[in-house]
Amino acid sequence: MFEALADPTRRDVVRLLGERPHRAGELAVAAGASGPAMSRHLRVLLEAGIVEDQRVPDDARVRVFRLRPDSLVAVRAFLDQVQADWRVQLRSFKRHVESREEQR
Amino acid sequence: MFEALADPTRRDVVRLLGERPHRAGELAVAAGASGPAMSRHLRVLLEAGIVEDQRVPDDARVRVFRLRPDSLVAVRAFLDQVQADWRVQLRSFKRHVESREEQR
DNA sequence: ACAATCGTTAACGCCTCTGTTAACTATTTA
DNA sequence: TAAATAGTTAACAGAGGCGTTAACGATTGT
Numbered sequence: 001m002f003e004a005l006a007d008p009t010r011r012d013v014v015r016l017l018g019e020r021p022h023r024a025g026e027l028a029v030a031a032g033a034s035g036p037a038m039s040r041h042l043r044v045l046l047e048a049g050i051v052e053d054q055r056v057p058d059d060a061r062v063r064v065f066r067l068r069p070d071s072l073v074a075v076r077a078f079l080d081q082v083q084a085d086w087r088v089q090l091r092s093f094k095r096h097v098e099s100r101e102e103q104r
Numbered sequence: 105m106f107e108a109l110a111d112p113t114r115r116d117v118v119r120l121l122g123e124r125p126h127r128a129g130e131l132a133v134a135a136g137a138s139g140p141a142m143s144r145h146l147r148v149l150l151e152a153g154i155v156e157d158q159r160v161p162d163d164a165r166v167r168v169f170r171l172r173p174d175s176l177v178a179v180r181a182f183l184d185q186v187q188a189d190w191r192v193q194l195r196s197f198k199r200h201v202e203s204r205e206e207q208r
Numbered sequence: 209a210c211a212a213t214c215g216t217t218a219a220c221g222c223c224t225c226t227g228t229t230a231a232c233t234a235t236t237t238a
Numbered sequence: 239t240a241a242a243t244a245g246t247t248a249a250c251a252g253a254g255g256c257g258t259t260a261a262c263g264a265t266t267g268t
Contacts, residue, residue, distance in 0.1 A: 006110035018189035061235050061244040069190045072183055079176055085122035086173045143216055165214040165265050
């Protein structure tokens with residue numbers, strides 16, 4: 001998940017697929033990567049469940065990739081948990097300061 | 105940013121620091137990492153701006169690390185942008201389908 | 209002064225990730 | 239049938255990430 005998004009080229013792909021579905025070759029050009037390189041990036045994203053592919057009926061050579069937006073919830077969940085904990089931490093720190101002030 | 109969070113040990117550290125500040129040694133034990141390994145993980149997180157450190161006045165040997173929760177906004181911004189684009193995409197797809205249905 | 213503690217840095221080896229070139233499969237077109 | 243197109247796979251090399259052990263610097267306690 002995070003590992004899959006660690007690569008800048010793959011983040012570009014995710015951004016591009018956020019806008020609209022793309023074919024493999026389009027992604028390679030748009031992201032400035034070679035064919036083979038893009039192919040492996042796409043496999044990583046597929047295995048991470050971040051994208052899905054589909055062959056178009058007209059031309060069975062091309063693969064169209066699209067985003068699976070629900071897949072990013074895991075990343076968001078991580079952030080949510082950390083920041084929720086942080087708020088609890090802040091609250092207890094605030095209590096601590098206030099109790100010290102009462103002692104004056 | 106994403107690179108810093110790509111490592112599971114570092115994500116553990118971020119989770120732990122979400123709960124409360126920790127000393128370097130505590131983090132090493134809690135995350136099951138050796139001292140030197142943790143030291144370098146912490147440097148990565150520092151350089152990514154995800155954590156900050158502070159030496160305690162009582163004992164100048166220990167370093168206390170705490171989270172900088174505002175630093176994670178960049179990650180959240182990435183997700184927000186992608187998912188906002190996705191919603192636009194969905195909307196235009198819906199229009200497309202509806203216009204096809206009108207043709208029947 | 210001496211020993212113990214906290215944490216970092218250095219040097220090494222290993223493994224994984226990434227890109228490139230070349231070859232290959234499958235499909236479409238001339 | 240032959241050539242062109244879309245994309246993947248294979249084999250190689252380079253670079254960087256990660257962990258370990260050993261040594262080090264700084265601080266604290268006896």
